[in-house]
Amino acid sequence: MADKNAFDVESFLPYLLTQAAEETSLSFQKEYKGRYGMLRTEWRVLFHLGNYGVMTAQEIGARSKVHKTKISRAVQKLAEKRFLVRKTDKDDRRRELLELTLSGKEAFKYLRKAAQRHDEKLIEELTKKEEKVLRRALQKLAGLPHRPEK
């Protein structure tokens, strides 16, 4: 059936990545959906703000490669939940500076811990070496700036 130099679909990277992303995101999704009623994009926005401090929607979009309308909607939801506040930038009134509120920060802290636990669980079946190579490779593929190890 399969000819000899057939390219195996199951080792096609976009396929593998999609699959692995779906698989690993699912259980974690329960955390933020169940506890905070958040959507995936909301969680990602929250994480960016928690991690990097004040940012604009545009900056979050550029970094996460998520479309601006999606971000816009997520920001709206997070603002409704009082997880962030929006302030117009005085120097450029088109820009809106987004900042986590206290409860936003708390949610972030809780979720970051949950994420860490989740991550540790995921890498259980990998060796230290594999883990390192994996993260490095993924960062390259994801087009993220290379980050030195701590």
Added chain:
Amino acid sequence: MADKNAFDVESFLPYLLTQAAEETSLSFQKEYKGRYGMLRTEWRVLFHLGNYGVMTAQEIGARSKVHKTKISRAVQKLAEKRFLVRKTDKDDRRRELLELTLSGKEAFKYLRKAAQRHDEKLIEELTKKEEKVLRRALQKLAGLPHRPEK
């Protein structure tokens, strides 16, 4: 801002995976969308059938972890495009055996080649060693059965 033992969100696996999946799927998506007017799930169904031969929707769903309604819709679209035919299983009339038509097979062949080229491009920035570890780790994370190397 970041406290010392902060867990870096950008190395959180589900995040990295999602990001990398989006990033790498996008350019390939242009191929099947532009050329065959296919959606992502349709492409995945097509690839499963092309790769494994006759399957039922249920089997494809089980293997790809895609929800059955999504599969159902993709199958419908592919049938409209005459890329596959559906035959009721005589031994169990609930089951529908899906099989690629000639033009379905042609599309598969074309897309498989495109996928292969795409893959080669992606791994250009990785070393042989990294590539191997990456695929292996992804297969584990994706919950796919372990496949021996060729």
Added chain:
DNA sequence: TGCTAACAGTCACTTTTGTAACTAACAAGA
């Protein structure tokens, strides 16, 4: 200053997805 182009963010409209209920077919035990 006035004109044009670019940009941040939102909105309205369409397409796609998720969820749950539904139909039809089978299975297994009373």
Added chain:
DNA sequence: TCTTGTTAGTTACAAAAGTGACTGTTAGCA
């Protein structure tokens, strides 16, 4: 055979995402 439960696949409705047009603001330059 009848009843109850399960399974394959579809459908209908609600939620979410994609797309393009829109508003308000800034920047550059004649």
